[in-house]
Amino acid sequence: SQQGEEDPQALSIQEGENATMNCSYKTSINNLQWYRQNSGRGLVHLILIRSNEREKHSGRLRVTLDTSKKSSSLLITASRAADTASYFCATDAVETSGSRLTFGEGTQLTVNP
């Protein structure tokens, strides 16, 4: 079964607006990571949040983690056209600890100029 599910599947906003994407997962995790994928390219790591952390910031990115609800959110503030990409969450599950990450289905973000 899919460990990570993301919501919404697609999001279209205007430049300058904030974008929020959500990720839910099923099993206990060691950490959760967010990645960006531009069209036709590989994934780029954005931010990692450990299971004992609740919030993390990196530039215009803010990630929250709620282990009781098994969910995480990625907030991109003051979005730019260059933020247009697919965003994936990935979990390091306790049951497969250290061997692999399981990726969600992704959110396609379009930022209109």
Add this chain to the structure above:
Amino acid sequence: EADIYQTPRYLVIGTGKKITLECSQTMGHDKMYWYQQDPGMELHLIHYSYGVNSTEKGDLSSESTVSRIRTEHFPLTLESARPSHTSQYLCASSEMGNQPQHFGDGTRLSIL
């Protein structure tokens, strides 16, 4: 700049051909991975390696095979390509299994 390289970027080839997708990284990472991704869809892990002479099958059954003779090199081989193998194949590496992964730009494979 990417320190993990995949070749070729695009490959269109006929059914029944043997194909090898190349992946090399210069970061000295022990862990390497192959994923299959259809356009706009999630990534599926098909193979991974803990280090030299170590290979494991991933979550998605695949007819491909891999080898890890050198730390920096993790090629994927399809002995007899079929149209069902048409997809994008992404290679990645990481220092440890639960750490951020570095991805190549992928090989987009089309089997006619």
